[in-house]
Amino acid sequence: MAKPRHSRVPGRKSSSSTMVLTALIMFTFLVLILLALGILSIPSSNTGNSHKPNDLSTIAHNVVDKNDYDEGVGEQWVEVISWEPRAFVYHNFLSKEECEYLIDLAKPHMEKSTVVDIETGKSKDSRVRTSSGTFLPRGRDKIIRNIEKRIADYTFIPVEHGEGLQVLHYEVGQKYEPHYDYFMDEYNTQNGGQRIATVLMYLSDVEEGGETVFPAAKGNVSAVPWWNELSECGKGGLSVKPKMGDALLFWSMKPDASLDPSSLHGGCPVIRGNKWSSTKWMRVNEYKV
Numbered sequence: 001m002a003k004p005r006h007s008r009v010p011g012r013k014s015s016s017s018t019m020v021l022t023a024l025i026m027f028t029f030l031v032l033i034l035l036a037l038g039i040l041s042i043p044s045s046n047t048g049n050s051h052k053p054n055d056l057s058t059i060a061h062n063v064v065d066k067n068d069y070d071e072g073v074g075e076q077w078v079e080v081i082s083w084e085p086r087a088f089v090y091h092n093f094l095s096k097e098e099c100e101y102l103i104d105l106a107k108p109h110m111e112k113s114t115v116v117d118i119e120t121g122k123s124k125d126s127r128v129r130t131s132s133g134t135f136l137p138r139g140r141d142k143i144i145r146n147i148e149k150r151i152a153d154y155t156f157i158p159v160e161h162g163e164g165l166q167v168l169h170y171e172v173g174q175k176y177e178p179h180y181d182y183f184m185d186e187y188n189t190q191n192g193g194q195r196i197a198t199v200l201m202y203l204s205d206v207e208e209g210g211e212t213v214f215p216a217a218k219g220n221v222s223a224v225p226w227w228n229e230l231s232e233c234g235k236g237g238l239s240v241k242p243k244m245g246d247a248l249l250f251w252s253m254k255p256d257a258s259l260d261p262s263s264l265h266g267g268c269p270v271i272r273g274n275k276w277s278s279t280k281w282m283r284v285n286e287y288k289v
């Protein structure tokens with residue numbers, strides 16, 4: 001009743017093919033492990049250059065996808081200026097045509113700028129702010145609606161939370177002393193609540209002076225690449241030089257909704273040239289117009 005032992009011969013065959021298979025599997029695993037190690041080492045080598053949180057020499061350069069509206073516009077990218085205050089420059093945010101359009105619209109209506117009276121909450125004349133300006137109503141026309149939509153996309157704050165665009169003109173010697181954009185009174189926060197963020201758009205280049213300065217910014221303010229081009233006033237803090245089409249976004253409130261005193265900012269006196277800018281203030285809630 002001996003069973004035919006067929007298994008022996010095929011058994012020897014299968015053991016040699018098993019060895020080949022095992023070697024193949026081991027080789028595959030080795031390759032996979034090496035790949036995995038390679039993959040893991042790529043991001044770790046990128047984050048290897050560890051920067052201090054307030055090191056202003058580390059500037060992020062993020063190219064934004066080209067959109068329809070920006071034919072003939074220079075490269076659009078967002079530059080992190082500071083984390084305290086949270087401030088960013090969106091380069092070439094507006095086209096030259098949009099800048100000129102806003103200036104032309106505002107020009108016939110420019111009035112001496114006022115500031116908010118801390119006691120009454122009403123507007124008053126002031127020597128701390130010597131520019132002239134005018135408001136353009138929200139959604140006034142297609143070009144302005146386009147710009148307002150772009151601001152909403154940039155800031156993640158809905159168009160309905162924005163005040164009307166303010167266009168400002170500073171001539172030689174004119175300035176805006178450092179101030180907060182948030183309110184200290186009850187009157188001005190009734191509609192829309194507190195101001196959460198500001199987008200300041202430069203509508204013209206300024207030959208000298210006219211920087212936006214954050215005197216309370218944390219970090220090494222002299223580490224910015226444009227330090228040597230700044231005016232005395234501009235060297236009094238972290239400064240952004242006006243450049244036609246650029247948009248400076250900064251937050252007056254921290255992510256926990258408390259007011260951010262490091263958002264203190266001013267407009268340095270214009271030394272040579274003319275400064276045109278446009279401001280969009282944004283509220284925590286919907287701002288009814």
Ligand SMILES: *[C@@H]1O[C@H](CO)[C@@H](O)[C@H](O)[C@H]1NC(C)=O
Nearest residue numbers: 057219220221222223224227
């Ligand atoms: C600030 O940055 C400048 C320019 O990079 C450098 O020369 C200076 O030593 C820095 N100061 C401090 C306190 O780190």
